[in-house]
Amino acid sequence: MILITGAAGYIGTKMVEFLSKQGVPIRAIDNFRVQPVSEINGVPIEKMDLTAEEDVKKMVRDVDTIIHLGAVSDIAQCEIQARDAVLINLLSLKYLIREAVNAGVAKIIFPSSFAVYDPRSTTITEQSPVNPRNFYGQLKKWAEEMLLAEQARGNLETVIFRQSNVYGKSWVSKQTVVESFCRALLANQKILVRGTGRQTRNFIHVDDVVWAYYQALSPSIRGVYNLGGEETRSIWDLALLVNQVGQECLGRSVPIVRQQEDGFREERTYFTALDNRKIKTLFKGKKMKSLKEGIREYFLEPA
Numbered sequence: 190m191i192l193i194t195g196a197a198g199y200i201g202t203k204m205v206e207f208l209s210k211q212g213v214p215i216r217a218i219d220n221f222r223v224q225p226v227s228e229i230n231g232v233p234i235e236k237m238d239l240t241a242e243e244d245v246k247k248m249v250r251d252v253d254t255i256i257h258l259g260a261v262s263d264i265a266q267c268e269i270q271a272r273d274a275v276l277i278n279l280l281s282l283k284y285l286i287r288e289a290v291n292a293g294v295a296k297i298i299f300p301s302s303f304a305v306y307d308p309r310s311t312t313i314t315e316q317s318p319v320n321p322r323n324f325y326g327q328l329k330k331w332a333e334e335m336l337l338a339e340q341a342r343g344n345l346e347t348v349i350f351r352q353s354n355v356y357g358k359s360w361v362s363k364q365t366v367v368e369s370f371c372r373a374l375l376a377n378q379k380i381l382v383r384g385t386g387r388q389t390r391n392f393i394h395v396d397d398v399v400w401a402y403y404q405a406l407s408p409s410i411r412g413v414y415n416l417g418g419e420e421t422r423s424i425w426d427l428a429l430l431v432n433q434v435g436q437e438c439l440g441r442s443v444p445i446v447r448q449q450e451d452g453f454r455e456e457r458t459y460f461t462a463l464d465n466r467k468i469k470t471l472f473k474g475k476k477m478k479s480l481k482e483g484i485r486e487y488f489l490e491p492a
C-alpha cells in the first residue's frame with residue numbers, strides 16, 4: 190500500500206487521482222489545513238495529523254512506500270509562520286521516519302526544492318552547491334539530511350526530488366506565477382510583474398511531477414533527482430508567452446506592467462540552465478509537457 194500525505198493538496202490530489210487510475214492501493218491523509226477534500230476519484234482522504242505521534246503510527250501501518258507531500262510549501266508562510274513550518278516540515282518528518290522504520294516501510298519519496306541551491310549557481314545539477322537563502326530552503330535542506338542519514342543506516346530507501354516551479358491545473362488551485370498570469374489575462378486585467386522580471390525560473394507541469402513520483406515507486410530508483418522541466422525562462426518572458434498563448438486561444442492579450450512594491454527586494458538569480466539528464470531517465474518514451482501546452486490548459490479548460 191502507498192501512503193500519500195498532503196493528499197488534499199495541489200500535487201497530492203493529482204497523485205491520488207493518477208495512482209487510483211493505475212489500480213494502486215492508496216491510503217490518503219491530510220490535516221485539511223489548506224482545503225478540505227473528502228475524496229478523489231473514489232479514494233477517501235482521511236483527516237490525520239502528521240505532528241501527532243499516534244496518528245503517524247496509524248497511518249504507516251501496512252504501508253510499503255510513503256509519498257510525503259504534507260508540508261507548509263509556501264516560502265512566505267515559512268517565514269511568517271516559522272513555528273508551524275518547523276513542526277509540520279521537520280518534526281512530523283522525524284515522527285514519520287521513526288514510525289516508518291518501526292513498521293517496515295521500504296521507501297519514502299520526498300519533495301525537496303531548488304530553494305536548497307546557492308542562487309549564484311548558473312547551471313543546476315544534482316551536484317550544485319547547496320546553500321539555501323531562505324527559511325523554506327533551509328527546512329528542505331535539513332529534511333534531506335534526515336532522510337539521507339536514515340538511508341545511509343540501511344533502514345529506509347529514499348528518493349528526494351528537488352523540484353523547480355511546479356504549475357498546471359489540479360483539483361485545487363495554487364497561486365503559482367503561471368496561474369497568476371493566466372488568471373489576470375482571463376479576467377482581462379494587467380499582468381503584474383514584480384521587479385524587473387529578469388529573475389529566471391525553471392517550470393515543470395504537475396502531471397510530469399506525478400509521473401516522476403509514479404516511476405520512483407520502482408525499487409531501483411533511489412537518491413537525489415532534480416525534478417525540473419525542459420524550459421527555463423525569465424518572469425518577463427513568461428508574461429510575454431502567456432500573452433502570446435492568450436492571443437492564440439482567446440484572441441486577446443493584456444498589458445504587462447512592472448510592479449515595484451515597498452519592501453520588495455528582488456533576488457538576483459544567475460540560473461540559466463538545468464542539467465536534467467538524470468530525471469529524463471524516468472521519462473523514457475514519455476514527452477514532458479511544454480510550458481505553452483500547460484498555459485493553453487488554463488485558457489481552453491477554465492475552472
